[in-house]
Amino acid sequence: MWQQHLAILPILIPLFTALIQLLPWGNRPQPKRRAIGLAASLLTLTAAIFLLFEVRQQEMLIYQLGNWEAPFGIVLMVDKLSAMMMLITAILALPVLIYGCFSEDNLGSHFQALFQFQIMGIMGAFATGDIFNLFVFFEVLLISSYALLMHGGGKFRVRATLHYVLLNLLGSALFLIGIGTLYGVTGTLNMADMAGHIQQLDGDQAVLAKAGALVLLVVFGLKAAILPLHFWLPQAYSTTTGVVAALFAIMTKVGVYSIIRVYSLMFGPEANELALVAHDWLWVMGLLTMLAGSAGIMAARDLRLLVAYLVVISIGTMIAAFSFASTATTGAALFYLVHSTFITGALFLLADLMAYERGKTASRIVSGKKMANHSTYAIMFLLAAISIIGLPPLSGFISKLMILESATANSHSFVLWGAVLSATLVMLVSISRVGSKMIWHTLSGKPSEQSAPAGKRIAVALLLLLSLLMTVFASPIRDYTTEVAEQLDDVASYPMFVLGQQAETTP
Incomplete structure (x- = not known):
């Protein structure tokens, strides 16, 4: 019955890998740590697929x-x-780690271990069924x-x-x-x-629970970089190394996941007095976050900074769609989440590559010398631009079309x-300026x-390939995200599985 352990394997594999990588390893330790890290990432990906x-x-x-019990x-x-988010994390981590193995991890002796601790924290946040342990895993991923x-130092960093x-x-x-x-009530x-x-609360207890729910909304809004709590993200993501920024493409999604989990399971339509307590706030904040991200990319004079603001726009789009509280829009938002995670990760790595080969002009949006692999980067940038903007036929177009179609039944559509x-x-104009x-x-x-x-170019190509695969396999992916949304709507099934007799137990 090895299948019963699948839920914990994506957490244990990076945890033990990180501990092993902290060992001295004698002369020339880095190649050994790289091999261990890549093998562990493949194992984590395999476990996530089976899961x-x-x-x-x-x-x-x-x-x-x-x-x-x-x-x-x-x-x-x-x-x-949870299974979808864990698989996205494992898929993203592999090409990002491949990229990091080409000199990036030489900037600090414990990069490989920190990378695995980060993956462990993210996986744990997606898997836990306990809100306090959600806090614990948040702290693990934040410390990493x-x-x-x-990593690598520098005044701005x-x-x-x-x-x-x-x-x-x-x-x-x-x-x-x-x-x-919330524990108190x-x-x-x-x-x-x-x-x-929560469904049984009323009076003063309901007021206290609402206060707790709104405090958590502030916390998750900060993690997800929702306006007005988004201002840390552009500078943090644009000043760190490309490989770290690419990995962090999934970290803001931990905040989005927490919002979806808490406000659909605990404060969903069945919560009586506290039903949909956060959705009006999410609607307004989602729109304003899109506006802030759009203003940011218009003002950006650096490609890394522009990509960071693209992350902000994507977060706003997801949150606004989720606030509609319908199965169709939630499913569409989840499809968009998958797409945006991979494509922004690819763009962070591509910006890092271009900055390296451009020399003194680095990632500033100005004309510079022709790059050594100019044609390759031109093709990569074109594919990434088409996808992130949402032009046909790539996954960005499909995901945005799904969101717009699913919203038509709502009065705010x-x-x-x-x-x-x-x-x-705005993205079309700003990204065209970058290409020009x-x-x-x-x-x-x-x-x-x-x-x-x-190897770095191969890593970027792998992430871009995922956008193409999402286009080819859009129908089964859409079916799955719709299944996810339907399960989220079936709030009554969660106590049955978690508190009932259907739980698998450790031996």
Whole structure:
């Protein structure tokens, strides 16, 4: 019955890998650490694939640590949403780590271990069924991210990391306050159990629970970089190394995941007095986040900064779509989440490659010398631009079309249409400016002699290939994201699986 352990394997593999990589390893340790890291990433990806197929058959996997039954013990609750997010993380991590193995990890002795700790924290956040352990895994991934952001040093990197650390320390304090408030009125930390208790609250207890829910919304909004809590992201992501920024493409999705999980399971339509308590806020904040991201890419004078603002726009789009609280829009938003994670990861790596080969002009959006692999980067940039803007036929177009089609039944659909299409137009203009200045118009003279390793270009190509595959296999992926949305709507099934007798137990 090895399948019962699938829920915890994507957490244990990176954890033990990180601990092994911290060992001295004698002379020339880095090649050994790279080999171990790549092998572990492949194992994690394999486990995540098996986990998704197992969850699709069984609907949900419940793993009781120490054989302690919920709600008293710690449980991992892997439903279709969790399995999807864990698979996305594992897929993204492999090409990003391949990229990092080509000199990037030489900037710091513990890059490989920190990378695995980061993956472990992200996987744990997606798998936990306990809101306090969600906080614990948040702290694991945040501590790793602090060190990764500082990787390689530099004045601007240190300043951006300091801002990031201070804000997240505040976020962690608020997280504990929100959890404590909800625990005080429900008497439980298990999310499925808490959902049942919240449905029965009224009067002063309901007011307290609403306060706790809104405090958590601030915390998750900070993690997801939703306006007005988005201002840390552009500087943090644009000043760190490309490989770290690409990995962080999934980290903001942890905040989005937490919003979807908490406000569909605990504060969904069945929460009576507290039903959809955050959705009006999410609608407004999603639109404003798209607006802020659009303003940012118009003002950006650096490609890395522009890509960071593209992340902000994508977050706003997802949050606005989720706020409609319908199965169709949630499914479409999840399809868009998958697409945006891979394509922004590819763009961060591509910006890093171009900055290296352009020399002094680096990633600034100005004309510079022709790059050593200019034609390759031109093709890559064209594919990435078509996908992120949302032009046919790539996955960006499909995902945006799904969002717009699914929103038509809502009275606010015209506002979402206007916001998404306006952001798309701004992206088209801004990214066209980048292509014109950095690729089309180059300075005369001898091309740059700095050529990045072929392995880095392969890593970027793998991420771009995912956009093409999402286009080819759009129908089955859409079917799965719709299944995820339908399961999220079936709130009553969660207590049955988590608190009932259907839970798998550890031996």
